[in-house]
Amino acid sequence: MSNVVLITGASRGIGAATAIKFAEHGCAVCINYVQNKEAAEQVQSRVESHGVKSIIYQADVSQSKDVESLFENCAKYLGTPNVLVNNAGVIAPQTNLFDLTEQRINSLLTTNVTSTLLCSKQAALIMSELKGGCGGTIVNVSSKASVTGSPNEYIDYAASKGAIDTLTKGMAKELAPHGIRVNGVRPGLIYTEIHKDAGEPDRVDRLQDRIPLGRGGYPEEVAECIFWLASDRSSFTTGELIDVTGGL
Numbered sequence: 001m002s003n004v005v006l007i008t009g010a011s012r013g014i015g016a017a018t019a020i021k022f023a024e025h026g027c028a029v030c031i032n033y034v035q036n037k038e039a040a041e042q043v044q045s046r047v048e049s050h051g052v053k054s055i056i057y058q059a060d061v062s063q064s065k066d067v068e069s070l071f072e073n074c075a076k077y078l079g080t081p082n083v084l085v086n087n088a089g090v091i092a093p094q095t096n097l098f099d100l101t102e103q104r105i106n107s108l109l110t111t112n113v114t115s116t117l118l119c120s121k122q123a124a125l126i127m128s129e130l131k132g133g134c135g136g137t138i139v140n141v142s143s144k145a146s147v148t149g150s151p152n153e154y155i156d157y158a159a160s161k162g163a164i165d166t167l168t169k170g171m172a173k174e175l176a177p178h179g180i181r182v183n184g185v186r187p188g189l190i191y192t193e194i195h196k197d198a199g200e201p202d203r204v205d206r207l208q209d210r211i212p213l214g215r216g217g218y219p220e221e222v223a224e225c226i227f228w229l230a231s232d233r234s235s236f237t238t239g240e241l242i243d244v245t246g247g248l
């Protein structure tokens with residue numbers, strides 16, 4: 001697989017593991033981050049240890065100007081991307097409906113949903129075979145929360161992931177004639193720092209007994225599925241959402 005892969009939110013967690021997975025397979029990787037440059041640099045050195053090219057690029061992917069310059073710089077230094085992984089996402093402290101604020105809801109939806117639409121639009125513009133591009137694949141990182149709804153924890157976050165499931169289906173059908181496949185993964189409880197942002201760093205350990213496989217998941221296990229969906233091995237798969245949850 002010789003590709004240029006753009007991964008949003010690749011400085012930590014699932015995005016970082018995905019960057020390293022693609023590098024292991026010989027792909028050039030554009031590592032996006034929003035504030036944690038040091039973490040992005042660490043991922044870059046692990047990516048480049050596999051002998052591939054990479055760049056790190058700071059961009060808030062919920063902002064269209066940032067998204068445009070992210071894609072421009074990826075194309076300039078690595079070549080036109082033919083894989084986009086919409087991974088960047090945030091959560092907010094656990095609470096219930098009564099304590100949700102306008103500011104929190106809008107900020108979360110913008111970061112999780114607007115970003116995915118903006119990046120996908122930019123990718124489609126350059127990948128579309130009908131517009132002179134070479135085709136490509138998009139993989140969206142949703143969450144099993146889109147199915148459970150996350151009551152009394154973060155229904156706004158769960159709803160943002162419901163939107164990711166829906167736009168994955170719509171984009172897959174819309175972009176199929178353009179030579180672009182679109183799929184998604186729905187991770188369950190994965191060991192990353194996101195749970196700290198929700199106010200419970202040990203959430204995965206607390207809930208692991210509910211997981212049929214009896215443990216939390218690792219970012220590398222999600223990355224494996226993302227890689228498969230982005231690669232030619234899944235050439236007849238589009239509009240699908242694969243759960244990576246240990247059976248939850």
Ligand code: NAP
Pocket residue numbers: 008009010011012013014015032033034035036037039059060061062087088089090111141142143144186187188189190191192193194195
């Ligand atoms: P994480 O460890 O908290 O990492 C989040 C990443 O997103 C970081 O690289 C962060 O960059 C980046 N980011 C945040 N806001 C951004 C923005 N506006 N623009 C660009 N980058 C931004 O999270 P994670 O657990 O790996 O989550 C990755 C994805 O998986 C998310 O979409 C999340 O909803 C989903 N997910 C996670 C789990 C889980 O259990 N961990 C389960 C289901 C779904 P900085 O380092 O610069 O802050």
